[in-house]
Amino acid sequence: MSSRSRQGKAIAALIISAMVAVGMTACSKNPSSEAGVSADAAVKAYVYSYPLVSVEVTRRQSTNVRQPDGRGAAPMNQFANMAFLPDASFNGVVRANVDTLYSSMFYDVSKEPLVINVPDMGDRYYLLPILDMWTNVQASPGTRTLGPSHGYQFAITGPNWHGSLPDGVREYKMPTDGGWIIGRIQVNGPEDIPAVAAIQQQLTAAPLSAYGTAYTPPENTDLHPDWPQGQEVGAYIHNLTPQQYWDLYYSSLSHNQPLPADKDLLDQLAKAGWTPDKKLDLASLSDSDRKTWENAWPKALSKIEANMGGKPVNGWNSAVSGMGTYGTDYDQRAVVAHGGLGANLPEDAIYPNTQTDADGTQLNSDRGHVLHFTADQIPPVHAFWSLTMYNQKGYFVANPVNRYAVRGERMQRNPDGSLDIYIQSQNPGPEHESNWLPAPDSADFNLLLRLYWPDTKVVDGTWNPPGVKAAS
Template structure:
């Protein structure tokens, strides 16, 4: 009897529920004894990989819009003008940089288009990047394309924007249809921080950036904001995979434009339809599958580890570099997965490259040791604009806290070239004698794995084919 009872207890249950309140269609979830939908490890991993770009960007955008502290706009259709380089308190995103000034606007395009108005900006490098929850990257304006030499206004909207049908508006230079209702618009400005007069001129130009709704631009009353109940974002991406993945994905599906002819779009929609999550549906736990959050978190951490291994492999990383941060339809799954994990909202190769700096023996850079990165004049990064080396703790991708507030070596944060035009950069707990402070990246002695990311702005893509990224040598 005990054996029979145990067997009965472990029998799979078949539960039939409605997957859409406006449809008579039903979906059957085969569940285990805990009520979790039965999925193989391969199926869970596939779902995690196809979800990561959305989960990562939901976390990033929500933190920039809604976090209580840090680099946050404290709401949508609000902007943040930043006139100081970031420090170790910046924790809104993995691997932020310390070489440009971020100007951020969080856009809610459900009711009204938003117009961003830019003055001419007197910097050798400026780019505007706009990204929704799907993590496809749009660069509507960049000095690489000759932009920002004159004032420019750009209008953003989606297929769902209520107060706009795509018509031309007098005085608007560009219009762009985005795939998501909620977006981050990030302006990167190289501030020439070591040229005081030019730096102040750029700050004045930054302070003249404006954002308005279309209604305001046309002299009409601003439309009242529409209430929205955002699902909780996570301290990490693994938190969402564990706690509220289906709720977050339902919200994303309802506010994202999917292309019926794009395989990646259809694949993620297919996976979630089988879990009871479809576009246009209100999230209801009683009509969606129950997933094993602990298992999804475990798999997400496994996928994260594998993606870091790809990024840390020189051959794979270089091969991927030209396929990252592209518009929709231009990249495969791996090219979306790896940057979503390592460091979201970067730029395509035409704008910037992000080669990692590895050790000679391939072992992780660890704060128990000191390191030196040396480049001769001929080995310097092939940048048409500028470059920088930035140090992070590896797990979360944040700056290493230090009293000197020194997190990178480059033209803005400080650097000194050798007499022959090369450079020696030191990562160490104490500044070595004779080393310029500009070339020192301080660490705290601890058993802590670290990353060094080289950013090359407006790279020479022809020279980059034969150029080799430097290594960190343990002292």
């Protein structure tokens, strides 16, 4: 998805839920009070657990409704479809997307598998990445992996389920019972919304026990007025006290389902008194250990709330390495969870972004800019690509033609096959209007290039976008 979302009322990328919990049982003795916890171990525990907490906050905000609301929220195990394109008045999520419509679902398969019906997508590009609670993309059904879709079914199964599925139903076995699907379906402008909305309505989920029946999802009656609403996930977690953070972690879905690769780290943390299944009650610790845990929280946040981009190339930041699957790189996993929760695999989509021109000067609409692709520089993708304009807060910029992005296939190329995108506040005239990305009247701005199903040259860094230049 491109960018870090507040996933409650909208999704693109995008979109939200979490809080509450408990302490230690009085009869059990906390190992950290015996051995003493080091500052390094405490920071590692926060960093390790942060992605799961981010997903839980997002889940709670996105599922605390009686029925799907059409704005990105739906009960557990039901798709939340967003059948609209955001405009300049929309601030439900930063760096909103006008290339795809989202269908998001938080799942829990602890009781039984969930069978997903995928309708005929025709020639549209789509992806349905399935994330575990630790934010790893465990599978990515879609055009890239399965080819053009003319309808099929797959089942999400949990780590402890053993059984058989109906003939023709693919199985995606997850390492955690809880998780998240962030579906995206290509939309070709406002006039195409009804067609994609009709597809979304056919994208359904049902428990395995209801397979082959006319299943109607039940209304959600397990509502929680104390759960957060409309919160920016990173800011919400940042403002938690250490004990609130751990209470939230230990009440989260799948918090006690670590991944096999985590064993070495968990063995280290267990010696310091932390485990994923035994609640941490700071009040029960020695003064020294309690202060260590409390002091480690801001230190961990300083590591987590870091820039996820690598070294800029031509002014563009392209976070590619390690995205979507993190292994034991817990630092990277936490940074991405904070800055771009629900990140795609690079093979599915890459989103280079920039705030500066080729000379390192902040982009500002007091002067016009041009992004020039030579014929051999056109973004190499197997699906499609776009360029989107945002203000400094990450929202769309109001403009006379209500255009917030330009799509590669819709722009006019020059006779030599090259392509110019005119990034300015004033209409460049009929001859160039198809290639005009409107900028604010007078303000700083930033740009996001979305590359769907990028070529290997993009994934391995052989190809990079050219720098934005000031118009002559």
